[in-house]
Amino acid sequence: MAPRRLLLLAVAASLGAAASAAASVDYTPYVRASVCSDSNYTDGSPYEVQLDNLLHDLRDGAIGNGGFFQTDKGHWPTQVYGQAMCYVDCDWSMCEFCLQVAPSYVMTKGCPNNKRGAVMYDCCYQRYSDEQFFGHADFFEHGMNAQGGSNGDDAVPMNKTMWELVTGLIAEAAGSPRRIANGSQTYMDSRGNSQVMYGLVQCALGFSPRECTNCLNTTLASMPGNATTAKFRRYGCYITHAPDPIDVSTPRPQSAGGPRRPNRRLVVAVCAASGSVFLLICISISVRLLLRRPERRTNSPRVSIEDDKAMEDEFREGTGPRRFRYSELAAATGNFSEVKKLGEGGFGPVYRGFLKDLGIEVAIKRVSKDSKQGRKEYASEVRVISRLRHRNLVQIIGWCHAGGELLLVYELMPKGSLDLHLYSADNVLWWPVRHRIVLGIGSALLYLHQEWEQCVLHRDIKTSNVMLDASFNAKLGDFGLARLVDHDRGSHTTELAGTLGYMDPECTVTGRASTESDVYSFGVVLLEIACGRRPTTARPNGTLIHLAQRVSELHGQGRILDAADPRLDGNFDLQEMERVLVVGLWCACHDQSLRPSIRQAINVLRLEAPLPERMPPVGQAAGPLPMPDSDSTGHSSSSTQQLI
Structure with missing residues (x-):
């Protein structure tokens, strides 16, 4: 592996x-x-x-x-x-x-x-x-109107009470620093019973008292009355009334809870389930991996001072990331305190830190210099990602190699990696958030493949390498395996790299990475997001099946939406879900020449192009295995995630 x-x-x-x-x-x-x-x-x-x-x-x-x-x-x-x-x-x-x-x-x-x-x-x-509109109460005719519970017998006293209540609240809100007022007023219904009407009005904080009054009065004039409940919302003001008390929400304080540790368990997975083709792939992978292990155990030389200087000179030729002093990063992490540790991997830990001079929180990767592979990926990270600028890529802030240390500094991703949320036992990732993540990953890959000055092959696209910011916006990270190629070349012959289950089957045999192999991994990620399942799962007899095979079978039966994550309980846009699943299959087909480019895939995902008329095969049939309610070992089972 x-x-x-x-x-x-x-x-x-x-x-x-x-x-x-x-x-x-x-x-x-x-x-x-x-x-x-x-x-x-x-x-x-x-x-x-x-x-x-x-x-x-x-x-x-x-x-x-x-x-x-x-x-x-x-x-x-x-x-x-x-x-x-x-x-x-x-x-x-x-x-x-x-x-x-x-x-x-x-x-x-x-x-x-x-x-x-x-x-x-x-x-x-x-x-x-593109024009300044602050403080202006406009857009009167646009907004949301909702009424309910008409009462013809009590219309006159009810409308009179509503008018008196709301006009009083308007005057109160206009003079309130928060531009909010709520209250109640009683009235007698036609049967002589006492009734209560509750009301609330609100203006944008940026409005002057005059503009607040203007917006609310205009909204009130558009309310026809004769309703026990009403909600009239505008861009800048709001009026509502109801027969029950109306609560005003209070923003919660920021939580001070500690960070969640990532899932660090590994699972050996294969790219396909059954058939001689997939068996040969598994054998090929196993032989190559076994042959590489002795070399890794014996080749971990200490980096020389000359190598350090050469690497530093090369880094300084680039622009963007800043060189930090070791003392700065040690201070930012409490001298790399265990309390600050966020995770542990094959090449060392990641720490949470705070850079006082920049006033920002960061994640600091501490790479062991005794690891030849770790040093190689450290250099790749700085050389590649430091030159890239895109809103859906994790940003590297700086680096340091001094005092026997290799350190990389990144922007902090508060929500961690995508896989942790897809398989959370506590919460279900809502579909619009998943769809936004899909488009974000696609946008990042389009930039890497077609929009930057060179073509960047990521070579390890997977859900554990998709990081989420505070608002669940996707940012593709981990460029330790990335390679740069010219746009007219498009492929790179190299040693086996990536994560099993996400790797292009052809790449596992030839060792040739390409934009098509990145697109394959992207397709697997799309299916994983839509289905809420790992790339591989076990049949009752112990054999493995790739997610793409099962989704392909359902597609052939005209039941592709049955592959959707059952935990969503049908709460998704049907067209969006279908397109994510179909594009995932298209990208994950085994014939590289039949896969779409990343631009073609994104155009379909954005509803800017039609679905492909025919779906290329993704492998042999999966057989009668039904889509289970959960993975064979549950959502918290071992994953193909590697700690990177």
Whole structure:
């Protein structure tokens, strides 16, 4: 098996109550309204970059600021303004999750390529524009209206009470620092019984008292009445009333819980299940791996001072990552304290640290210099990833090799690796989050294969190498096995590399890595995300079956959606799920020439191109094995993950 490499940016931050809510299916944000402009930006333009940064800043700012935030990014002519707000009668965990989901939806579905847009969910909204709009109560005609429980006999006293209650709350909210007011008022119904009406009004914190009053009064004028309950939401203000008390949510304090350790168990898996082809592959892999073991045990020379200087000179030719002093990184980690350790792997541990001069938390990989392979992958990380810039790639911040140490410093990924969430026994990763992760991985791979100055072959794409930031945005990491090739070359002959179950079967025999072999691994990851299952699973008789074979069989029977993760309980977009499964099969077909390019795959995933008319074969039939309710050893079973 390829060397065990320390888990890149292993789980770092606590998965407190907010994270649990974000990963569960108890609440599904629902899009209530959207407004988009006719003015467009182009993919990859400076405006898109600023917009992406802005939307995520809005999310983080609103979560950290009690549910409201507005800011701007860039300078004219690519300057963009944005605002995000939670509706305060939603539970805070729902509000927080709503804010986390909003940025991806706005750019991919809500208002794709629009320079101005606003998307309203049931618990929050997010709005942006290339023109300044802060403090302006506009968009009166856009929003969500909902009424229920009409009562004709009591319409007159009920409407009169609603008007008096809401107008009083409007005046109160306009003068409140929080721009929120809630209260109640009693009235007598037609039978002489006392009734209570509860109300709540809210304005954006950025509104002046006058603009707040203007927005709420305009909204009130559009409410027809004759209803016991009503919710009228606008971009900047909100009115609701009901016969039951209306609670105002309170943002929860940040959890101080410790980091979760990654799953470090290994499983020897094969790329296919049955048939002579897969048996030959397994034999080939086993022989090659066994032949390599003695060499690894005897070849671990200490790195010389001359090698250190040569490597340092080469690193300094690049741009981007900073060289740190060993003392800085030791101080950042409490002298590499066990308390700060996030994981342990074949080439050493990963620590959580805080860089005081930069004011940021980081993950620090400590590589053993006694390991020849570890030193080789350390150099590859710095040479390759330090030159790459993409929002879906883990960013390397710096490096250090001094005092007998090899150290790499990365941005911290608070949610850890994707596999930990896919197979969590406590929470189910919600489908829109999974779909956003799929598009993020695809975007990263498109950049590596086609959009950078050279073609980057990652060679180890798997769910444990997909890291998640605080909002579950995917970032592809671990470039220790990556290789650079010219775009007109497209392949690289090398020793066997990667993780069994994700490796292209042809690559395991020829040793030739290519963009097609990366696409194969991408396909396996897509199937894993959609099905919630490991790449291989055991039949009752002990033989192994590859996930792609079973999904292919269901596709042939016209039942491909039966392969969806049963823990989602059908809560997914049917078209999105079908496309992820079909593209996963297309990428994982055994004939490299029939696989799509990463751009073709992404176009289908984004609904910009049709599904392939015919599906190439992925191997022999899987047989009558049904898709189980869980893996043969459960979701916490051994994985193909290697600690890197």
